[in-house]
Amino acid sequence: MVISIAVHGAPYAGAGSRTALRFVESALRLGHRVHRVFFYHDGVLAAAEPGVAPQDEEDLHAGWVRLGETHGVELAVCIANALKRGMLDETERDRYERKAATAHPAFAIVGLGQLIEAMTASDRFVTFAA
């Protein structure tokens, strides 16, 4: 089965990002294909490369990067939500002449159309609320 999800909550506010990560790990283990994770609203902060997790807390950013890099899960970040929260890849850094790119390259900054495409291209779509 093809599954896509949306993540609305920030990694360390509420449990939504962690619940979503565990869900995707289980779905992959059970043999499903996870087509796209769409980070929306505060969920885009999962892409923050400069973040450093405390030693006694799970590194959620690293967990998402691992899924993207080793399992080929597409990590899509809503551009409108990303830019206003300071989440920029190198293209957006250059476009807006900022000093640094803040989004890890495992995440793609995309338009809202990719949310709709994920819904139509997947058998199931699950939203993880903030």
Added chain:
Amino acid sequence: MATLHLVNKPAAWEGCHPLLDPKDAVLLIEDGTYLAQQALNGAAFHALEPDVRARGLSRRVHPSIRTASFDDFVRLVESCERVVTWSA
């Protein structure tokens, strides 16, 4: 089964409850698992076990509510045609 409803906080239950179909399933997750301490009606109820345990509710889950692992969560998504997420 028709629809899987995700309830992640107690306040989200009010919106979900009136719209349940008897064939539906409800999965209580995160702070929504506090609702599992009472009998709920209108659908088949499940509570995400790691979230139940994290809140010290393991012995307080009502017998009418099943606990579910993350793998069970995925299986519920498989078996229902669609998933609705309630927020408050």
